[in-house]
Amino acid sequence: MKFRASNKLPLFPHHRMALHHLQNQRRFLTSFFAKKVHQAAQARASFNGGGRADSNGGSYLVPxxxxxxxxxxxxxxxxxxxxxxxxxxxxxxxxxxxxxxxxxxxxxxxxxxxxxxxxxxxxxxxxxxxxxxxxxxxxxxxxxxxxxxxxxxxxxxxxxxxxxxVRSLKEGSRPIDPDPKCLISPVDGIVLRFGELKSTGAMIEQVKGFSYSVASLLGANSILPMMAERTHKEDDLIDNPPIEQGKKSWWRVSLASPRVRDPVPGCPVKGLFYCVIYLKPGDYHRIHSPADWKILGRRHFSGRLFPLNERATRTIRNLYVENERVVLEGLWQQGFMGMAAIGATNIGSIELYIEPELRTNCPKKKLLQSEPPEERFYEPEGVEITVKRGDEVAAFNMGSTVVLVFQAPTSESSAKDESSGFSFCVKKGERVRVGSALGRWHETNSEV
Incomplete structure (x- = not known):
């Protein structure tokens, strides 16, 4: 005997009703979630000011x-x-x-x-x-x-x-040292090198075994106070430092970077100091003023963008001199003040708050490294730029290096007298923050 299922009457009516109910629930959930996605997209558009979301108000896909x-x-x-x-x-x-x-x-x-x-x-x-x-x-x-x-x-x-x-920080996160006779750190970072410039040519040690001149870092038209006095023998020692014969190789001679000549031949004046601070990628990236000073000019070198990590500093010659950088020069109460913000790989963009129209890391137009940098002098234009300690001056779009070169008081006595003159209060490899003291000085009483 064979049984036939009728097309008009369901064999299992309760199953057909359950299936119909399930389809209604599916339609409801689909429309519900579609409405929620649409509302979330509209909320994101309103949160972003209406200009950052999709023009159709659709969902924001992860790019x-x-x-x-x-x-x-x-x-x-x-x-x-x-x-x-x-x-x-x-x-x-x-x-x-x-x-x-x-x-x-x-x-x-x-x-x-x-x-x-x-x-x-x-x-x-x-x-x-x-x-x-x-x-x-x-x-x-x-x-x-x-x-x-x-x-x-x-x-x-x-x-x-x-x-x-380039985030800003909460108010009070970087207190400024109240001592008026101290130079504060302009950035958060690690102190790599510091000291007084005494040798011929005003050389800064990049790493043990190689140095670069301050005049090459700041530029030929720098107002760096120097004494024009140097012999040819000292020139040869600076440009051709003695190297052990066993360490020479054909690769080092043929692939070495070109020498950067000192554009200002001379010796540094007494009381000229420097400090090199390295910023890591996770550090606070804004650059503040280290003192009350008047900025007279800006110099932009559109150089290379080598990395500035530990390996690069000990393998690339003239690293700080060849990289793209923005140099600010001026005067403070103790004399000359210069600050060089040096770019690196992925960090060529340097924003200058006192000159917002300045653009760095643009498509390179200069073919030779010896071509002069772009300069602007604020004083002849009648624009007096005076900044105070702790004021925001510039920013890196990641991390890099800042080099300070400045004049400061020195002890008049021949013996070392810690009670007078400028002295650093930081150590090599120490972490510093904006507003903390790099060094202090005590003026001697000349009337006695």
Missing amino acids: GATVATILMLGALHARRLYEDKKVEEARERGVEFEFQPDVKASFLRFLPLRTISRFWGHLTSVEVPVWLRPYLCRAWARAFHSNLEEVALPLEEYASLQEFF
């Missing part, structure tokens, strides 16, 4: 640039951990790396580092969805040890990593 940025952060973090571990182990053993150029550093000249840096700048300026911003900022802070408790704004308000790089 591929954001994924690439996250991958870049992971690579940078792994590399930083490896290099920091090697440096710390060497310092614990009391080992100081000496200058020793290699082939790998020389081939950096053939890489389009300026183009790479501009690409990184565009990548970090890509707007990130609001919901992803806190995670990205926290990932960066965790990778590079940034202190999020000091951040002035909520993390959701930093639309890109670039905005987070």
Whole structure:
């Protein structure tokens, strides 16, 4: 016997009703979630001012640039951990790396580092969805040890990593040393080198075994106070330092970077000091005024963009002199004051608050490194730029290096007298913050 199912009457009526009810629930959930996504997109558009969301009000998709940025952060973090571990182990053993150029550093000249840096700048300026911003900022802070408790704004308000790089801090996060007879640190960073310029040519030690001249760093038209007095024999010693015969090689001679001649032949005047401070990627990136001073001019060198890490400083000649940099020069109560903000790979963009129209890391127009820099003198234009201690002057769009060159009082006595003259109160390798004292001086009473 065969049974036939009727087309009009269901064999299992309760099953057909359940299926119909399930389809109604599915339609309701689909429309509900579609409405929620649409409302979330409209909320993001209103939060961003209406100009950053999709023009149709649709959902904000995560761009591929954001994924690439996250991958870049992971690579940078792994590399930083490896290099920091090697440096710390060497310092614990009391080992100081000496200058020793290699082939790998020389081939950096053939890489389009300026183009790479501009690409990184565009990548970090890509707007990130609001919901992803806190995670990205926290990932960066965790990778590079940034202190999020000091951040002035909520993390959701930093639309890109670039905005987070140049973030401002909460009021009172960087107190200024109240002592009027001290020079404060203009940045957060690590003190690499400091001291008084005494040798012929006013040489700053880049790393043990190699130095560069202050005049080459600041430029030929610098108002750096020098005494024009130097012999040909001393010239040869500076440009051709003695090297052990066993350490010479064909690679070092053929691939060495070109020498940068000292444009101001002379000896430094008495009381000329310097301090080199390195900023890590996770540091606070704004540059403040180290003292009350009057800025007379600006000089922009559109040079190379070599990295400024530990390996680069001991393998690349004239690293600070060849890299792109912005130099500010002027006068303070003790005489000359110069501050050089030096760019590096991925950090060619330097913002100057006192001259917002200045653009750095542009497509290179100069073919030769010997061409003069772009200069602007504020004093002849009738624009008097006076800044006070702690005022914001400039900013890096990541981390880099600042070199201070300044005059300060010195002791008049032949013997070392700590009660008079300028003396540094920091140590090599010490971390400093904006507003903390780099050095102090005590004026002697000349009336006695």
